[in-house]
Structure formats: C-alpha cells, structure tokens
Amino acid sequence: MVFALTAPKAQYCLEYDTKFTLVGGDSGTGKSYLCELAVYAYRKYAFVRCYSDLPFVSLSFFGTNWRRDLARVEHSLVILDESKRFLRTPEFVSAALDSTNYYILMTREPFPQIPSEWKRYVVMRDGRLVPDPNRSLQAYLED
Amino acid sequence: MLMVRVGTTDATIDYMDPFFDAVYERAWFEDPLVREMVRAVDQSEVLDGGVIDSPFLGLISPRELSTGVKTLILMRFQPEQEYYATACGDNCGPWMLRIGEMQDVHIALTRIMRFRQPEEAAKPGLNLLCVNNGQLCDTMRDFVLTFLRLFHGEG
Numbered sequence: 001m002v003f004a005l006t007a008p009k010a011q012y013c014l015e016y017d018t019k020f021t022l023v024g025g026d027s028g029t030g031k032s033y034l035c036e037l038a039v040y041a042y043r044k045y046a047f048v049r050c051y052s053d054l055p056f057v058s059l060s061f062f063g064t065n066w067r068r069d070l071a072r073v074e075h076s077l078v079i080l081d082e083s084k085r086f087l088r089t090p091e092f093v094s095a096a097l098d099s100t101n102y103y104i105l106m107t108r109e110p111f112p113q114i115p116s117e118w119k120r121y122v123v124m125r126d127g128r129l130v131p132d133p134n135r136s137l138q139a140y141l142e143d
Numbered sequence: 144m145l146m147v148r149v150g151t152t153d154a155t156i157d158y159m160d161p162f163f164d165a166v167y168e169r170a171w172f173e174d175p176l177v178r179e180m181v182r183a184v185d186q187s188e189v190l191d192g193g194v195i196d197s198p199f200l201g202l203i204s205p206r207e208l209s210t211g212v213k214t215l216i217l218m219r220f221q222p223e224q225e226y227y228a229t230a231c232g233d234n235c236g237p238w239m240l241r242i243g244e245m246q247d248v249h250i251a252l253t254r255i256m257r258f259r260q261p262e263e264a265a266k267p268g269l270n271l272l273c274v275n276n277g278q279l280c281d282t283m284r285d286f287v288l289t290f291l292r293l294f295h296g297e298g
Contacts, residue, residue: 009200027211027232028185030199032160082230083160088253108229110254125199134233139261140287 001053003077005037012127016104018118024108025122025132031106035059035081074100081106145243145271148251149293155251157227163213164206169193171220180238184212211235218248225249233257255290259283
C-alpha cells in the first residue's frame with residue numbers, strides 16, 4: 001500500500017505492507033516535516049497533494065483522550081510521531097495491535113511488544129522509505 | 144561529562160521542540176559549535192541573525208530545525224536539564240560526546256545511541272557516566288553492555 005504526499009518543497013512516497021512501519025534513522029532527514037505535511041493533507045489544505053490507499057488520520061486527529069480517539073478509527077492508516085507521548089506507552093501498542101488499522105510511526109523507541117520481523121525504516125532524501133541499514137548491536141560486542 | 148540515564152523520569156524533558164521554540168535566543172546561533180552542528184546534522188547553514196538556509200526547505204527559522212539539532216543546542220545552552228535523547232538520531236551521538244567534553248550534560252535513553260561506529264567499539268575515551276548505577280563507560284562496548292544490563296533490569 002502507498003501513502004504519498006507532494007508539497008512545493010518536498011515529496012514523500014511511503015510504501016508499507018505490515019501493520020507497523022517504524023521510521024527512525026538519522027536526525028534531519030525530514031520525518032517531522034512529513035508529519036507536518038500529513039496534518040495539512042488531513043485538513044485538506046490545497047497546497048499538499050495526497051494519495052493514500054487507505055483513509056488516514058494524522059497527529060491533529062488525536063486530542064487529550066487518545067484511547068477514545070483511536071477507538072473511532074478502523075481500517076485506516078494512522079500516522080504519528082513522538083510528539084504524542086502516548087505513542088511510547090505499552091497501552092498504545094496494545095490498543096494498536098488489537099485494531100484493524102495500519103500504523104506509520106516516526107519513532108526510535110525499541111517497542112519490545114512489536115514483533116521483530118516488522119523491520120525499521122529510514123526516510124531517504126528523495127522521500128522514500130528504505131530498511132534501516134544500521135548493523136545490529138552485536139557488532140559492538142565482537143572482537 | 145555526558146551523563147546518561149537508561150530510561151526516563153518525570154523530570155526528563157521529552158518535549159524538546161516546543162521547549163526549544165520557547166527559549167532559544169538569537170545569540171546562540173553565533174556559537175561556532177552550533178553552526179557546525181546545524182551544518183553536520185541538518186545540512187543547513189546559519190546565516191546572520193539566526194536565519195537558517197536549508198537546501199531542502201529554503202530559508203527557515205530555528206523553529207524548523209530537526210529535533211536532533213534542537214536537542215543538541217539545548218544541551219549546549221540549557222545543560223542543567225535532562226533530555227530524552229531517544230528522539231535524536233545516531234548522527235547526533237558524536238556531538239553529544241563533544242558537548243560532554245566541554246560541560247556536564249544529561250540525557251535519557253531508551254535505546255542504544257550509536258555514539259561511535261562498531262569499528263570503534265573498543266576505542267577508549269568515551270567518558271560517559273550511566274547515572275543509574277554510577278558506571279563509567281570508557282568504550283562503546285562498555286556502554287552497550289551496561290545499557291543492556293540496566294534496560295533488562297539486571298542492575
């Protein structure tokens with residue numbers, strides 16, 4: 001499935017096929033701007049063109065009661081970053097696992113509850129997601 | 144010295160973007176280290192008056208810098224606070240070490256920050272203190288082992 005955004009100064013094309021797509025990597029690659037544009041697209045601001053295979057909700061959809069807000073969303077794509085503290089809670093991961101939604105989460109949290117086969121991604125400067133090239137921690141422990 | 148907490152507390156600042164936006168001062172951008180960090184992490188140039196020239200977004204204000212660079216600048220100028228560094232990419236790690244060489248700074252991590260590459264796992268001089276148990280980590284390997292012990296609750 002695809003979620004794509006085109007704005008005057010940036011474009012993103014995110015392909016995802018698993019329930020959770022965790023996006024981390026280096027600072028300064030445009031994750032926050034992506035989330036900002038997703039908010040504008042959600043508000044249907046005309047300067048952002050959006051294509052999404054699924055209905056989607058962005059940061060601005062969530063108010064003070066995230067559980068209630070999340071319960072209102074089904075069969076949709078949820079795009080969030082760490083500015084929403086609830087994202088880092090086990091309760092959120094549990095609620096997300098129980099839902100019918102897909103999630104693109106801009107976070108470097110380890111999320112031990114999320115199955116490890118759901119790989120981590122980084123955003124490239126051309127707006128694509130690619131698997132995180134970081135080698136495992138094992139490399140630090142080998143002689 | 145760079146002081147690292149494994150985990151967070153209620154006092155950890157995890158809202159670096161709004162905090163930075165509220166407290167930053169124009170004079171901070173005259174600091175050569177700040178200019179270097181903005182160039183290295185965000186590939187942007189600090190112009191006169193704190194205006195930033197980004198190759199991706201054009202002329203921007205400091206509010207539009209990445210969370211990683213904002214956190215580094217806060218560590219430099221508001222070092223008494225503890226920052227949630229999990230939100231910063233590994234490309235911020237070497238700069239955190241460098242700021243830690245200049246002054247005492249505090250971060251909280253819920254993941255292993257790659258302060259150095261694996262090729263330098265045994266290189267001494269990391270000089271990082273884990274505040275949870277007072278362990279001084281002299282190499283990245285020390286830090287990885289200490290982090291894993293603390294993160295998995297093995298003291």
